[in-house]
Amino acid sequence: MRFCNLGSGSSGNATLIEAQDGSTTVRVLVDCGLTLRELTARLAQRGCSPADLGAVFVTHEHSDHVGCATALMRKHRVPVWMSEGTWRGFAREHAPPAELRFARDGEPVAVGTLELRPYTVPHDAREPLQLTVSDGRHRLGVLTDAGVETERIVQELQHCTALLLECNHDLDLLAASDYPYFLKRRIAGPRGHLSNPSAAGILSRCRHAGLKHVVAAHLSERNNRPELAAGTLAEVLGTRHEDIVVADPRQGSPWLDLH
Secondary structure (H helix, E strand, O other): OEEEEEEOOOOOOEEEEEEEEOOEEEEEEEOOOOOHHHHHHHHHHOOOOHHHOOEEEOOOOOHHHHOOHHHHHHHHOOOEEEOHHHHHHHOOOOOOOOOEEEOOOOOOEEEOOEEEEEEEOOOOOOOOEEEEEEOOOOEEEEEOOOOOOOHHHHHHOOOOOEEEEEOOEOHHHHHHOOOOHHHHHHHHOOOOOOEHHHHHHHHHHHOOOOOOEEEEEOOOOOOOOHHHHHHHHHHHHOOOHHHOEEOEOOOEOOOEEOO
């Protein structure tokens, strides 16, 4: 099992996960917050195409996450999983496409040899779900777009081989930014985004000897810096900040192997 981020931030989010199922490669995409053309180009850089995807899981209806979901269903007939609230939050049609699948909190979703386990998070969306993905031996935990740490989040992210954690903002940079007060309040609020210290707090409760990779994701381009996010997480792990992978908004991350 391996994964790579294709881009993370307000300009668009997508993470590709691969596992072997016998002689077949199973591929799942978490979020597709890009245009179909851009997503196709970034997938091609990783050696696949939209038609190779076994499923897409959309965490919530904000445009930097849902992106080209409808186009993927209609053009490539890819099954797309999301909560019913997410669908109602962005759909402009009454009849769901045949490829749409509704995910529910705590109900596992099987895609070949992979098991996706959705869980609820606090965020200003209709019915947001984040998830863990497992091939039965290794486990990736995905957490972006959450306002605060909850016991449920910490519980779901236990014993992961890799974590992709939102580090949206540095508190001082956000406070000093020219964002209007209401937006600062929304970002830092309980249904907004995780700060570097908030992500570090979650990591401190989920770290264990088998944790192999930590990726800092969904960084604000104006209110954070890669070295600040990486340094905060590295301090928790007692390692160098160079050992933390920071997902780039346009380049994403390299492949990371969970074996």
